[in-house]
Amino acid sequence: MTTQNELFEKSKDLVPGGVHSPVRSFKGLHTTPRFIKKAHGAFIEDVDGKDYIDFCMSFGPLVLGHKDSDVEKSLVDALSRGWSYGTCEPYSLDLASFLLSKIDFVDQIRFVNSGTEAVMTALRLARGATKKDKIIKFNGCYHGHTDSMLIKAGSGLAGTSEASSAGVPEGISKDTLILELGNTEEVIQCFKDHPGEIAAIIIEPLPANNGLLIQEKSFLEFLRKITKDNDALLIFDEVISGFRVAFGGMAELTGITPxxxxxxxxxxxxxxxGAIAAKKEIMDNLAPVGSVYQAGTLSANPLAMVGGLETLKKMTPKAYEEINANTTKIINVFNKWLKEYNDGEFSHYSLTSHSSLFWIVAAEGVNCMDKIPADITEKFNPLFETLLEKGIYLSPNAYEVGFVSLAHNDEVIGELEKRLWN
Incomplete structure (x- = not known):
């Protein structure tokens, strides 16, 4: 059998860096990426036959755990009918109807193929609806790899920006204004500096892709007010938080309507x-009704529609209580072990959490990029490798969060304790 070390060497010849997404590369770690051959519940198993308790969960989608039996059955049934039509089909209507019946602040939804594509469309829609060009984005929020979101703060005045990736033209970065999370004065000044030019503010209401940077509700309320006062739109990027912190995401938890x-x-x-949703008067700007173009060959793929619907049907109020309770237990186990392991080798770490998300970080009160320790990666890597050796799989990057699923039940938590103290 081919080992994962051999597979990675082969992969590097075939794929840039050997991976199809950079965070999978194990960059900076003293081990190679794990090539996973199968998964079930809270566990994944690599090609060498070692299994791991998985807290990556495909970076968040698997809220039920791997290979849920009801989701699997719905996919097998859908597969027997065909797997791509390129036409209108009923399955997206089933999912759309279910979602819109439960999320009362939107009227319509359009399905795309990824979170990045959803954000790209939302930005274009905001610009088309407002007839303005500039977008405010916050340092520390990740919105996918569309050009206008691969922007970092510049070295000049508040709101200045520059590309954080090669291949992003300067003209695009000029229309993305970068501010610091939680800084209301910067937002006020930015609107003064660009009167009548700002189409929208985009924010992760629970920033969870550059650490878990939990924001005060008052800051989100402020963004809602200032956008209304300036005829700009407020975009909530709930790619991570949607259906995880609550069915209606952070919009439901905070009562703030984007x-x-x-x-x-x-x-x-x-x-x-992926998907974008809004009131009908905004969605009517999208083609074929309006002049904002968006299209996709595989949008509303029938397999994805039935898999999504079967998953979301299981996210009941009781399910949210259960997954949050499991998360609390898991955090307590990790925190106890971090203090006790190897005479306190990792005692400087603790877990920040929200709902079924957690972040292991060697600092407290981190809610913006400036507060993230500069040495976060070099401190995280030994912890990651220790846990990996024990059969516990975290997202392989210090800035990524951990995800708990409904499959992380008491039995799995007991196994977690055994592996940590083994």
């Missing part, structure tokens, strides 16, 4: 799906 919301991850139950 103009446009983007979804991904859980909405497809582990298959490639």
């Amino acid at each position: 103009d446009i919301v983007t979804y991904g991850k859980i909405i497809g139950g582990g298959l490639p799906v």
